[in-house]
Amino acid sequence: MSRPAAPEALAEPTERAGRGWTASLSLANGAIWVGWYGPLQILLALQAAELAPPGTAKESVLAWVTGAGAAVSMVANPLFGALSDRTASRFGRRAPWVLAGVLGGAAALVLLAGAGTVPAMALGWCLVQLTLNAAFAAITAAVPDRVPQRQRGAVGGWVGAAQILGVVAGTGLATVAGGVVAGYLACAGFVVLGALPYVLAHRDPALPAARRPALTWRAVLAGFWISPRRHPDLGWAWLTRFLINLGNALALLYLLYYLRDVLHRPDPDGGVLVLTAVNAVTLLGTVVVGGLWSDRVGRRQPFVLGTGVIMTAATGLLAGWQTWPGALCAAALLGVGFGVFTSVDFALMTEVLPAAAHRGKDMGLINIANALPQVAAPALAAPIVQHLGGYRALYCVAAAVGLLGALLVRRIRGVA
Template sequence: MSRPAAPEALTEPTERAGRGWTAALALANGAIWVGWYGPLQILLALQAAELAPPGTAKESVLAWVTGAGAVVSMVANPLFGALSDRTAARFGRRTPWILAGVLGGAGALVLLAGAGTVAGMALGWCLVQLTLNAAFAAITAAVPDRVPHGQRGAVGGWLGAAQILGVVAGTGLATVAGGVVAGYLACAGFTVLGILPYVLRYRDPALPAGRRPALRLGRVRKVPSFARASQAGLCGHALGALLAGFRISPRRHPDLAWAWLTRFLINLGNALALLYLLYYLRDVLHRPDPDGGVLVLTAVNAVTLLGTVVVAGFWSDRIGRRQPFVLWAGVLMTVATGLLAGWQTWPGALCAAALLGVGFGVFTSVDFALMTQVLPAAADRGKDLGVINIANALPQVAAPVLAAPIVQHLGGYRVLYGVAAAIGLLGALLVRRIRGVA
């Protein structure tokens, strides 16, 4: 008796994704980055300076708030990715989470706008991270659901272009809106509008209710003993199994482990370079308009990134190789970060922004394609990509922990950017350890 065919949602895609679908998904992705980077580039720093208690450094407040949000992000991304894997809604596995996550994120941004204390600011930012990560996990997983291997570099390039445009738009809205509250409200509105073309026009492949995959848990031996266990013991064992379900074994999947570490280190170097950019312009370069300076640097970065992100993705697809692009992108970003350490002038910052854009453009599209090619199982794409996306969120936790003491006690911004350059270079070199993807 022949085995029934797997549902479309659980098979490797073979038909190329259309331009309309790619454009709508890219716009939705960019809208989410508006919701993140309007606050991260401008609004949270201004709010931290306003709300910092007497005797408390604004850098410490910003580090604590962004670090707490990043912890929430690390949990939320794989969790909502796993939930979307198992969603058997009529509109598909991913679309319901994109819509619910963005609506929740907009509400959280409105709440953050009204925060009057550091605790309220931290709570609002954690809610933003929780909800927008639900949407981002679903958007990320939609790519391996719908895009064949040979097109993923190009689609990753368009998503990367939308990402940087979202960063620019978020920074611009936060700068020109007319205050912290207006900036948050503008970012919230843009985030909602940006996802509408995708959720209203496109449906993901539906997962039949009877074929819904189980969430893989850790291996549980002697199942009958559960019935004899105490309630506390049962909960502890079940929690341990659940957490094990989100762990991907480096021994069984070494390529995925090396790819994860590469992404983490390069993103950590980039996070260290960008975290205190507003304060760097204000306190080191003494720019008269540091907010505007951040906007100018972000725009320069965006122009050079847009010049490479899509081209690199197409080029990588065409020659069938990923590693050289990731390696040299990381090296170029290392050089750019080194400029911030060694050439502390406004022209130096402009050159660094341009080089960072070129390097991060190549890295964004090609590394994403590489990651989708080392996923262990089609049924768990959302969960596994959520685990991979921790390599994006964890640097937001690690960067403040490293940056605050370096700036305040261990040599200032020159040392900070030197450390960032070294970390990024190490990440670039480790991509050569991946064996299954050229």
């Protein structure tokens, strides 16, 4: 008796994704990042300064609000990924969650614009993280749903480029809109308009109800643990991503203080802007090229290992060549390394997923390896700078952590 064919939603894709689909997916991805980074870069800080109670530092308010949002993000991403895996709508598994997420995110940004107290601000930001992570989890899972392995490096590159541009666009909208309220409204409008072409113009593969996994909280929560013993490639790939992202976060966390206290730059704020621009230019210049190159040669590991070495060298420059030209070179190298890593590692991650039925949840768990370093880096960096050798020691530790992550990619057996 022959085995029935897998439904399209659970099949391994074989046809190349079209340019229109890739463009709309990238635009939607960038729009979600506008909704995150307009607030994170500009608006939340301004709002914290306005709403901080007397005697409470605005920095403490901002840290508390963003920390609460980060905690929501790490739970929401795999949770909504799991729910999208189980969605048997005629509109597909992912599209309903993308639409609901961006509409909810826009509404949450509007609510955040009207926050008059710190608790209301925290609630609004947590709702932004909850809803936009629902959309992000679904749209990330669409790549292994729709893109064959031989094309995932290129698509990952375009998605990575869109995310970087989303950060820039969100910062720009928040800056030029004309105030906190107008900034939030501008970001909310961009989130919706940027996601609509993907939702409206492309058919999302539907999951037949008969093939839907069990939709119970016990089944959903049980799936949050993926045994590294049963799926070692996924475990090593997750650890590689976590360590390289942690090394990058450690390198960038105290950049302003490094310029002010170590290099004694007269305008450290402007220096950070220059270094950020250099980093962004080299990152954008390599993120798509690296993914295309990886697809062409059919290999991922050498690229991840090579970019880890490049980023280690860049961080080593901050430790050993403590001058302004050294910082410029480090920023450029970090951009080159992280650009290629962003696209190639994304493709690698999609190739170690255990099962098509759980792509959304599994990609959500993988995304924790991006978010968790942002929480861990401050806890590690502060004692190193204050008690264990200062900035030279910090950048040596960052280099070692990133290099370890790159070397561990060699433990992956199922992806070349």
